[in-house]
Amino acid sequence: MNLLPQGGSADYVVTGAWSQKAVKEAKRVGTVKIAASTEAESFKRIPKQGELTLDPNAAYVHITTNNTIFGTEWHYVPDTGSVPLVADTSSDMFSRPIDVAKHGLIYAGAQKNLGPSGVTLVIVRDDLVKRTPPSLPTMLQYSVHAENKSLYNTPPVFGVYTMRLVMKWLLKEGGLAAIDKKNARKADKLYAEIDRTGFYRGHAQTDSRSRMNVTFRLPSEDLEKRFAKEATSAGLDGLKGHRSVGGLRASIYNAFPEAGVDALVQFMKEFERKNG
Amino acid sequence: MNLLPQGGSADYVVTGAWSQKAVKEAKRVGTVKIAASTEAESFKRIPKQGELTLDPNAAYVHITTNNTIFGTEWHYVPDTGSVPLVADTSSDMFSRPIDVAKHGLIYAGAQKNLGPSGVTLVIVRDDLVKRTPPSLPTMLQYSVHAENKSLYNTPPVFGVYTMRLVMKWLLKEGGLAAIDKKNARKADKLYAEIDRTGFYRGHAQTDSRSRMNVTFRLPSEDLEKRFAKEATSAGLDGLKGHRSVGGLRASIYNAFPEAGVDALVQFMKEFERKNG
16 A cells, blocks of 8 residues: 555565465455466465566565465575565564565564564655555555654554563574574474374475475375374374464474474374374 | 445545544545535634535445544534435543434444443444445455454453443433433533633634533643643643644543542633733
8 A cells, every 4th residue: 555556556475374375465455467376276385586476567576585384484685686576574573583675675573573463563765655645545655654754643552662671682682693593403303203204294385485384294084183183182283283284383483492493393203103 | 344345435524633543544446525624723623503514415424423632512413415425523522412323323432431441332324334345355354353253352351341330330320311420521621721821721712612622721821831831740640732733622521520620620710810
């Protein structure tokens, strides 16, 4: 609504449920071109740079950096030339350093790595703020919020305050470089266990694996049900995968402790020993 | 956006800054007719039923039940015939019983009497939810939120939880009937002090006085400045009026204790004794 001018067109890379929703909403505003989609492959991977069909006249290119349901994540920032890159980073924001300069706009709902639900972080380039059509409802105008330093209205103060505490915690932990290493270590442990034998099968293709949401299958749906149930009994909760993918999903956002990952790996070994 | 159909028109009663803003936003959607305005009288009163020019074909009639800046409040529910009444009750919601059946839609930002900023309470009649145009962005569609029992998206859970605690507190205090009496008592004490001599002058006309925001002037701006300064030193903070009205404003929402009102009345007596 802020970046797509009347009669304009935008490029969308479709890598999962959230980018599908983004396409649906953008179509209410203007023309949407699909730059690439991995839907035919059950969204098991992120398209490569060479696969993107980019329109040099697009208003922007939109990507979803991490796909919570399918467990895939962009491991490169696509080159979009002079067209601004818009990234929905809701589920991996501040899980690793970000090259902000390569983006036109970054947005992230807070509730994964940043703070409580009800706040959205937006980083937007000065020249793009100026695109806001003055016909938009005032509260939806990025330009109004930018001009008023996010204090045009009474903001959700508790959420903003909590984000401040999380940012202080991140800095104390060593900042994005340190959390990046920790997240890599956590995810690597799980993927190593998935790859150790043929018992577990990762949903995402190796080069597209998410470090926030690790999705995997077992030899049968019965075993998957048993795994989820026994894991819950063992204190490892919330592992049932999204119904559109099935299987299991371990969400290991910034706040999830490495000891929890170690416990899950131990549980996986034990489960395979008994059922493999 | 949800209630005004394409080509439709809505009636707005303008009683202060918030209804002016509502008019500005509604004009982006359709035709706005001003049913009444007290702007020429510095918004010192609420129009009477007989002063409202109502269009029987209007999509709705919009009022702002309490005007924080000017210190006025509706003390009757206007009769709008078969046209639905839409009430912005953000600053006096749950300060008194509400005859919900007389309204088509009630909305209230939480941050006065309900909870922290970042949540809005909406009560809407079943038939009006059906007016939502499907062309609206999904997140702005009242129908989507109604169908999904306010769980279409992850709601601002902390704010919702805090509202629950406030509602439990309200019930423990005796509910809306009890808070109504307490709020009347608090406001009456302040207005009695304002009316006691000619030293203080209420901004709002007697029949339109707000029980949430008590606005008053002193004989001179110098005295008003001194009043605000000395009151702050005495622990009575936030009394400076809004710049568009000047003077003083005591905001005495549900959570403000009666003892605070008593302290302010004592301070006012003492200030008049020394400066009157």
